[in-house]
Amino acid sequence: MSNNSIPNEQTSASLTEAKRILTGIKPTGIPHLGNYVGAIRPAIESIQNSDHEAFFFLADYHGIIGCYDPAIIHESTKVIAATWIACGLDPERVTFYRQSDVPEIPELAWILNCSCAKGLMNRAHAYKASVDINMEKADVDPDQGVTMGLFGYPVLMAADILMFNATHVPVGRDQIQHIEMARDIAGTFNHRYKTLFTLPSAVVDNDIPLLTGLDGRKMSKSYSNTIPLFGEPNSQVSSEKQMHKAIMKIVTNSQLPDEPKDPDDSALFEIYKAFATPEEIADMRAQYAAGIGWGDAKQALFDKINTEIAPFRARYEELMANPKELEEILQMGAEKARRHSRKQLDKTRRAIGIRPLAKIK
Ligand code: TRP
Numbered sequence: 001m002s003n004n005s006i007p008n009e010q011t012s013a014s015l016t017e018a019k020r021i022l023t024g025i026k027p028t029g030i031p032h033l034g035n036y037v038g039a040i041r042p043a044i045e046s047i048q049n050s051d052h053e054a055f056f057f058l059a060d061y062h063g064i065i066g067c068y069d070p071a072i073i074h075e076s077t078k079v080i081a082a083t084w085i086a087c088g089l090d091p092e093r094v095t096f097y098r099q100s101d102v103p104e105i106p107e108l109a110w111i112l113n114c115s116c117a118k119g120l121m122n123r124a125h126a127y128k129a130s131v132d133i134n135m136e137k138a139d140v141d142p143d144q145g146v147t148m149g150l151f152g153y154p155v156l157m158a159a160d161i162l163m164f165n166a167t168h169v170p171v172g173r174d175q176i177q178h179i180e181m182a183r184d185i186a187g188t189f190n191h192r193y194k195t196l197f198t199l200p201s202a203v204v205d206n207d208i209p210l211l212t213g214l215d216g217r218k219m220s221k222s223y224s225n226t227i228p229l230f231g232e233p234n235s236q237v238s239s240e241k242q243m244h245k246a247i248m249k250i251v252t253n254s255q256l257p258d259e260p261k262d263p264d265d266s267a268l269f270e271i272y273k274a275f276a277t278p279e280e281i282a283d284m285r286a287q288y289a290a291g292i293g294w295g296d297a298k299q300a301l302f303d304k305i306n307t308e309i310a311p312f313r314a315r316y317e318e319l320m321a322n323p324k325e326l327e328e329i330l331q332m333g334a335e336k337a338r339r340h341s342r343k344q345l346d347k348t349r350r351a352i353g354i355r356p357l358a359k360i361k
Contacts, residue, residue, distance in 0.1 A: 019052040022166035022200075024059035024099065024157070027076040028067045030233065031083045032226035033305070034211040034219035037274045040229075042208060043170060044088045054094040055164050055337065056084065058330075061099050061106065061156060065149040079233055081326050086230075086316035097333035099160065104341035109152075109159035111348055115188050116155050124154055125177055158182035162189075163341050165198040176202045193351040196344075209274045212267035214249050229309065230316050239313060240306065247302045257293030268297050275304045 023043060031040065047054045058080060063073050077098065089096060099105055121127065127150060134140045154177075161169055161182045169179050179202035186197035210218060213225030220226065227246040231239030250267055263269035263285050273281050284300065292300075319326050349355060 019050075019168050020055070020164065020166050020198075021047070021052050021168045021170065021203075022055040022057075022161055022164055023170050024057050024062065024160055025080055025084070026059045027063045027073060027080045029072075029076055029221045030079055031229045032219060032221070033229055033271065034213070034226065036087070036229050036309075037211055038172070038208050040084060040087050042205060044084075046170070047094055048088070048090075052168075055166065056089065056094050056096050057102075057160070057333075057337070058098045059157075059160065062153065065147065065153055075233065078320070078323055078326060079230075081330060082316055082319035083229060085319060085326070085329065086312045088312070091329045091333060095333055095336045096329065097337045098330050101330065101334035102163075102337050102341050104338065104345040105159050105163055106156070108163050108341075108345055108348060109156045111352060112158055112162070112185050112189065113152060113155050115192060116158075116185050117188075120181060120184060121151055121154060124151075124181070125174070126153060127151055154178045154181040155185065158185040161200050162186050162197040163344050164337070165344070166200050167198055168203045169200050170203045170205070173204055176204060196347055196351060209270070211274060212270055214246065214251065216251050216267060230313060233320065239316075240310070243306065243309070244302050247298050247305070250298065250301075252294040252297075255294070257296075258291040260291050261288045261297075263288040266297075268294070268301050272301050272304060275308055280304070 025039070043056065058077055060073060060077055063076070067073060081096075081098075084096070085091065127146065130146050130150065131142045134142045134144050157178050158181060161179070162185070169182075171179060179200055183199045186199050190197055213219035213223055214227065215223065215225045217223050217225060227243060228239075231237070231242035235242060237245075250271075252266065252268065255261055266288070269284065269288065272284055276284065284297075287300075288297070
């Protein structure tokens with residue numbers, strides 16, 4: 001790490017009184033229960049119960065890194081925006097926007113690129129992982145398949161964050177390094193030109209459960225073992241039926257009804273815990289010990305999840321059927337975001353020496 005990674009006391013998040021929370025969501029898939037429990041629900045709850053400023057956005061310029069299917073980018077942007085709104089995100093309360101509607105962000109990214117050491121990017125986990133895979137193969141260039149977009153991913157992410165002087169950035173563990181890089185990039189700029197950027201802190205919630213997927217591995221899009229939150233879009237089957245069907249497919253062992261079962265060895269119970277109260281969890285534990293059949297345990301899990309999700313479905317369906325309303329929400333968010341980003345970019349450009357030569361008229 002360079003000297004620039006030393007936190008700048010004056011701008012460090014811990015000394016900033018009001019929190020400004022910011023997080024990005026990459027629109028490259030259909031939200032599943034793991035996303036709901038791990039990101040959507042905690043983010044919405046944490047905002048509802050606070051008076052902090054919040055910026056949530058769809059990181060579509062990050063989405064196109066490695067996803068070359070325009071239909072997936074487009075559909076996923078719509079589904080994810082509809083999901084967050086349906087699950088209770090209040091676009092009046094939170095500045096909710098699409099990254100690509102704020103052109104100042106990629107402009108800032110370019111400026112930051114010009115101060116960011118290439119060596120810092122060489123150390124990024126995501127880039128190194130691609131290189132490592134190539135190195136294992138004979139006669140393959142270490143950078144094969146690595147685009148400048150992937151290599152510079154953390155700089156665009158730093159621009160997302162520094163543009164709004166975010167203090168707190170809720171992320172998954174895999175993103176912590178990116179937040180540290182954003183601090184580093186901010187520190188370099190502040191030191192070289194002028195203190196303009198707040199140093200952000202990653203916020204990682206260790207209590208958030210990681211869900212197991214249908215096949216017993218971690219629930220993840222890349223394993224195709226997920227339970228979609230609102231079902232696959234454009235399906236003939238209702239999203240409630242789809243969820244029921246998916247839950248019935250979760251793998252269990254071959255124990256028969258009435259045989260006592262170990263709840264701590266069951267994906268069903270683990271998902272149940274993410275939706276139930278402590279009393280309900282204790283009660284279900286007792287039912288496992290008493291030999292509840294797997295079919296009944298699955299039905300109980302479906303009922304529990306459905307009680308929480310069902311109230312969101314109508315709003316979700318409505319937004320999906322009416323993309324005009326969604327677009328209006330996103331445009332309102334972009335307008336709010338740009339009130340900040342125009343000023344921040346203007347200050348940044350002035351700091352680096354790019355400003356009008358004279359006032360005309
Ligand atoms: N890289 C993040 C992810 O894959 C998404 C993201 C983009 C983000 N820009 C951000 C998260 C800014 C937090 C802040 O999950």
